[in-house]
Amino acid sequence: MPTPSRYWREIPQRYRLEAGKCKNCGFIAFPPRLVCPRCQSRAFETIILADAGKIVSYTIIRVPPKPFSDQAPYAVGIVDLDDGVRLTGQIVECAFEELKIGKRVKIEFRKVYEEGEAGVIYYGYKFVPE
Amino acid sequence: MRDVAVIGVGMNKWGELWEKSLRQVFTEAALLALDDAGVDKVDSLIVGCMSSGLFVGQEHLSSLLADYLGQVPVPAARVESACASGGLALRMGFIEVASGISDVVLVGGVEKMTDVSGHEATFALGTAADQEYECFHGLTFPGLYALMARAHMEKYGTTREQLAMVAVKNHSNGSLNPLAQYPFKVSIETVLNSVMVADPLRILDCSPITDGAAALVLCPVELAKKFKKPVVRIVASGMATDAIALSSRQDITWIESTYQAAKRAYAMAGKKPEDIDLIEAHDCFTIAEICVMEALGLVEKGKGGQAVQDGLTSLQGKVPVNASGGLKAKGHPVGATGVAQAVEIVKQLRGEAGPRQVKDAKVGLTQNMGGSGGSSVVHIFERD
Amino acid sequence: MEGIIGYGACIPRNRIKVEEIAKVWGADAPSYRKGLLVEEKSVPSPDQDTITMSVEASKCALKRAGIDPKEIGAVYIGSESHPYAVKPSGTVLAEAIGATPEVHTADLEFACKAGTEGMFVALSLVKAGAIKYGLAVGADTSQGAPGDALEYTAAAGAAAYIFGREKVVAEALETYSYTTDTPDFWRREYQYYPQHGGRFTGEPAYFKHITGAAKGIMEKSGLKPADFQYVIFHQPNGKFPFRVGEMLGFAKKQIEPGWLVNKLGNTYSGSSPLGLTATLDISQPGDLILIVSYGSGAGSDAFIFKVTERINEVRDLAPKTRELLEKNKNYLEYGTYAKFRHKIRKAE
Numbered sequence: 001m002p003t004p005s006r007y008w009r010e011i012p013q014r015y016r017l018e019a020g021k022c023k024n025c026g027f028i029a030f031p032p033r034l035v036c037p038r039c040q041s042r043a044f045e046t047i048i049l050a051d052a053g054k055i056v057s058y059t060i061i062r063v064p065p066k067p068f069s070d071q072a073p074y075a076v077g078i079v080d081l082d083d084g085v086r087l088t089g090q091i092v093e094c095a096f097e098e099l100k101i102g103k104r105v106k107i108e109f110r111k112v113y114e115e116g117e118a119g120v121i122y123y124g125y126k127f128v129p130e
Numbered sequence: 131m132r133d134v135a136v137i138g139v140g141m142n143k144w145g146e147l148w149e150k151s152l153r154q155v156f157t158e159a160a161l162l163a164l165d166d167a168g169v170d171k172v173d174s175l176i177v178g179c180m181s182s183g184l185f186v187g188q189e190h191l192s193s194l195l196a197d198y199l200g201q202v203p204v205p206a207a208r209v210e211s212a213c214a215s216g217g218l219a220l221r222m223g224f225i226e227v228a229s230g231i232s233d234v235v236l237v238g239g240v241e242k243m244t245d246v247s248g249h250e251a252t253f254a255l256g257t258a259a260d261q262e263y264e265c266f267h268g269l270t271f272p273g274l275y276a277l278m279a280r281a282h283m284e285k286y287g288t289t290r291e292q293l294a295m296v297a298v299k300n301h302s303n304g305s306l307n308p309l310a311q312y313p314f315k316v317s318i319e320t321v322l323n324s325v326m327v328a329d330p331l332r333i334l335d336c337s338p339i340t341d342g343a344a345a346l347v348l349c350p351v352e353l354a355k356k357f358k359k360p361v362v363r364i365v366a367s368g369m370a371t372d373a374i375a376l377s378s379r380q381d382i383t384w385i386e387s388t389y390q391a392a393k394r395a396y397a398m399a400g401k402k403p404e405d406i407d408l409i410e411a412h413d414c415f416t417i418a419e420i421c422v423m424e425a426l427g428l429v430e431k432g433k434g435g436q437a438v439q440d441g442l443t444s445l446q447g448k449v450p451v452n453a454s455g456g457l458k459a460k461g462h463p464v465g466a467t468g469v470a471q472a473v474e475i476v477k478q479l480r481g482e483a484g485p486r487q488v489k490d491a492k493v494g495l496t497q498n499m500g501g502s503g504g505s506s507v508v509h510i511f512e513r514d
Numbered sequence: 515m516e517g518i519i520g521y522g523a524c525i526p527r528n529r530i531k532v533e534e535i536a537k538v539w540g541a542d543a544p545s546y547r548k549g550l551l552v553e554e555k556s557v558p559s560p561d562q563d564t565i566t567m568s569v570e571a572s573k574c575a576l577k578r579a580g581i582d583p584k585e586i587g588a589v590y591i592g593s594e595s596h597p598y599a600v601k602p603s604g605t606v607l608a609e610a611i612g613a614t615p616e617v618h619t620a621d622l623e624f625a626c627k628a629g630t631e632g633m634f635v636a637l638s639l640v641k642a643g644a645i646k647y648g649l650a651v652g653a654d655t656s657q658g659a660p661g662d663a664l665e666y667t668a669a670a671g672a673a674a675y676i677f678g679r680e681k682v683v684a685e686a687l688e689t690y691s692y693t694t695d696t697p698d699f700w701r702r703e704y705q706y707y708p709q710h711g712g713r714f715t716g717e718p719a720y721f722k723h724i725t726g727a728a729k730g731i732m733e734k735s736g737l738k739p740a741d742f743q744y745v746i747f748h749q750p751n752g753k754f755p756f757r758v759g760e761m762l763g764f765a766k767k768q769i770e771p772g773w774l775v776n777k778l779g780n781t782y783s784g785s786s787p788l789g790l791t792a793t794l795d796i797s798q799p800g801d802l803i804l805i806v807s808y809g810s811g812a813g814s815d816a817f818i819f820k821v822t823e824r825i826n827e828v829r830d831l832a833p834k835t836r837e838l839l840e841k842n843k844n845y846l847e848y849g850t851y852a853k854f855r856h857k858i859r860k861a862e
């Protein structure tokens with residue numbers, strides 16, 4: 001799990017969903033990057049991602065990595081946001097039986113995990129049913 | 131460019147090798163390869179290892195292993211491409227011989243995974259995925275492939291039973307392989323009732339944590355003819371990258387990097403999928419083998435599950451896949467896998483595979499993959 | 515005239531019924547229901563805390579206010595369950611809504627009235643012309659000791675208010691604060707659960723300060739109970755708001771729209787602020803609303819708001835509080851509730 005500086009560096013993405021849109025071909029890079037993978041252009045403008053979309057695929061993690069041991073089982077999915085960008089994140093507040101490909105979800109600000117009782121608390125985006 | 135041959139292969143029994151350190155595991159397999167070739171000095175050493183740093187706190191493997199193999203001051207390099215580290219090491223060795231830089235090259239792969247807890251091993255394996263945008267959210271390797279499996283099942287109607295059949299087939303083959311970690315058969319029921327890891331994948335859909343190593347000795351074909359074993363040529367090496375995050379792919383049911391690597395390999399060898407007699411594929415999870423068959427062009431997109439069910443890829447089928455038992459039964463010491471795949475193909479093409487022998491095996495293909503398809507390495511071998 | 519330009523609420527989806535808690539501790543559920551006038555309370559998911567709920571409530575307030583978050587000059591979260599003992603909650607909120615870096619932030623604490631404290635400060639800064647817009651949130655994920663009476667009501671929720679001078683939804687006509695040092699309910703550092711003075715938390719605490727603040731603000735403004743369309747009191751249980759309302763001369767129907775506690779529980783710093791969001795949701799232009807909070811220790815903040823025409827334009831721009839209260843509920847049994855609320859001692 002990230003160190004404080006690695007977590008902090010991604011805050012514009014984790015908290016505000018800031019992405020980079022290629023000024024040349026319109027490709028949206030999330031997280032932002034220096035070179036467009038489609039057209040190799042280096043000019044980007046900052047945009048905010050859409051906050052809702054539909055599930056492309058999902059799974060339920062039952063054997064979690066250690067930092068998430070208290071949370072298992074939990075659902076994680078890939079979501080096609082309404083602006084065409086695909087995001088990976090946990091899907092919460094949804095009974096497992098109701099998860100399905102194509103289901104509409106929206107983004108909420110949630111705790112992703114905390115380092116025990118004394119460590120940093122990591123916040124970020126998760127998906128909830130629309 | 132010179133033609134390249136494999137003149138020696140070596141592999142020890144894989145499993146939880148408590149008594150053996152990483153250095154020992156590697157050196158044993160390397161010595162077997164050197165002895166098999168009848169060579170005692172090499173011009174170059176290439177080692178594939180994903181994460182010795184995280185597993186045993188050791189980097190600088192190139193020199194460490196060169197020293198333990200008694201080959202110092204040989205030039206050596208350690209390469210990494212997650213689970214494709216072994217295949218990449220083979221590719222680098224092939225390039226050194228083909229280019230004329232070196233004559234006799236030892237290619238080895240090794241991973242020592244059992245000196246850390248299960249959690250730490252999971253973390254180390256997770257470094258093949260996107261730390262900040264996949265692992266940060268609690269995704270695991272089985273989770274990534276589970277996402278691919280569910281999408282494949284939804285899009286193409288692939289069934290849970292078809293996934294289980296991959297495991298059954300590979301265990302059946304593995305039961306004939308004395309070096310395999312799990313040389314026993316399993317039934318479909320056992321697979322379908324095993325504990326769920328990440329829906330819909332169960333523990334028996336997943337390759338295990340393993341200690342192990344494998345090695346090959348390469349040399350130019352003209353030199354090879356002087357050695358004792360039948361000449362097996364490496365007629366193609368293809369490699370391709372892709373974004374490592376699954377969410378970056380256009381189609382998460384399709385492994386583009388394998389398709390691209392295979393395309394390059396087929397072109398280099400002047401061959402088509404129909405020309406391949408047998409394949410060692412990267413079945414880190416049962417769904418992976420199905421997707422790989424499609425990406426290699428063995429079957430149409432989406433038809434991988436049906437092909438397994440029809441027996442196309444069984445040991446007696448038209449194109450046996452994973453006669454060795456695959457990662458599932460043989461084990462998956464990450465950096466060693468890509469090299470072990472080649473060891474199996476070479477043995478098969480030499481006619482040395484015993485009860486696993488595929489009849490009239492002349493052309494074999496290995497496909498080794500990193501992460502959820504962020505890198506793929508494909509090699510084609512042909513018997514003279 | 516300055517006032518509220520945007521408001522928003524966040525209520526977790528999980529609920530636990532009074533019966534479920536009583537069953538585990540061998541208590542008599544009907545008498546708890548009757549005595550507290552509470553049926554069920556909200557329970558935060560393990561991934562929700564004061565900060566996450568503040569962010570969601572603030573996003574709703576921003577939707578109603580329709581302003582550029584960069585122009586927010588102050589961000590305050592009032593809570594008695596800030597996730598860190600040292601490291602502000604407000605900075606996370608300010609980053610999440612895009613108000614940083616040119617913004618003043620502070621975390622506020624005063625038992626259940628920390629929310630209205632933040633509102634008082636943000637409003638005052640706007641009034642003084644020191645900032646253009648101010649955001650104040652009252653949020654809590656309060657804890658009740660297992661088996662204690664408070665366990666039946668300690669709940670979670672957040673309400674956010676943005677104050678400004680233009681496009682005002684509810685003008686702030688008057689404010690008044692009534693404070694004394696009264697040890698009715700407290701928690702020492704490093705203690706996991708709070709302690710309270712039993713019946714001492716009634717008359718000398720809740721009732722004294724609420725009536726003190728209500729009478730004080732009505733005298734200051736020259737208004738009488740009948741002048742108000744609605745009144746919201748702090749809601750530690752279902753009965754106290756009606757009793758204090760009766761003592762002051764308010765009618766039940768003035769209290770009912772903002773009375774959420776029977777289905778929500780006591781959201782502590784979110785309590786009266788959430789009652790106000792629910793009231794604004796159904797208010798009409800011209801309505802006079804009185805809100806009086808209460809925080810143990812002790813004190814009450816009172817505000818008088820007058821709803822403007824603009825309520826009709828903003829009301830539907832974000833989810834209504836009663837909708838959040840009634841829809842998508844997920845009932846928990848006690849074991850899951852205890853796990854979610856970290857009441858189970860685990861190995862390190």
